[in-house]
Amino acid sequence: MSEYKSLKTLKLEGVYQFCDYSDAEPLSLSSPAIKVITDFARRQPQMIQKDVDIDHAVYMMLNGHVRSKLVVDHDDTFLGVVNSKDLSGRRVLSIAQKRQVSRSDLTVEDVMTKKQDLHAMRFTTVAKAKIGDVLETLKELGQQHVLLMDEKGGLRGMISSSxxxxxxxxPVNIFQKAHSFRDIFEIIHEHGELMA
Structure with a gap:
């Protein structure tokens, strides 16, 4: 028998209004950025092993209702980030074709964004910033998320455009920036898929 119990629920047939939420603080671009961070000091980060196959990773993301996970090895050493977009589409097929393997043979490590290609900010910097500052930073970087580091150099959190x-x-749209001809080719390839 489970140590947990099912809680009593109520019917909504006579309910037509929301509670008074005037005390709830509406967020805007001028709100403190700290309001939108995923703080690893309060909530354990979403992690995935580097050798999980693509299909299983997609399943884990969908059923966990998350869009990105930190990629680790078997010693929990941080290697990079993978998001749901990385796990689907032409990029996956392109990598499989280059390696002459089937899509199902690819792992998270094959499609993740490696840590050396990611950007981070100091947690203390973000604690003093506004949401608009972080959004502008993401747009400038052309990346969907930025990691946060504590004063000791450890990963403290993450902020994503989502x-x-x-x-x-x-809606928030961040357009990927190209830094090389290879990046240009991959961006065009990805955007071609979206337009098709």
Whole structure:
């Protein structure tokens, strides 16, 4: 028998209004950035092993209702980040074709963004910043998320464009920036897929 119990629920047939939420603080671009961070000091980060196959990783993301995970090896050493977009689409097929393997043979490590290609900010910097500052930083970087480091150099948290979009109830579009001809080719390839 489970140590947990099912809680009593109520019917909603006579309910037509929301509670008075005037005390709830509406967030805006001028709100403190600290309001939209995923703080690893309060909540354990979403992690995935580097050798998980693509299909299983997609399943884990969908059922866990998350869009990105930190990639680790078997010693929990941080290697990079993978998001749901990395796990689907032409990029996956392109990598499989280059390696002459089937899509199902690819792992998270094959498609993740490696830590050397990611950017981070000091947690103390973000603690003094506004949501708009972080959004502008993400746009400038052309990346969907930025990691946060503590004063000892450890990973303290993450902010993603999807966190900001959810908090502000608005769409947020971050366009990937190219830094090499290879990047240009991959961006065109990805955007071609979106337009097809």
């Amino acid at each position: 966190d900001i979009a959810r908090a502000l109830h608005v």
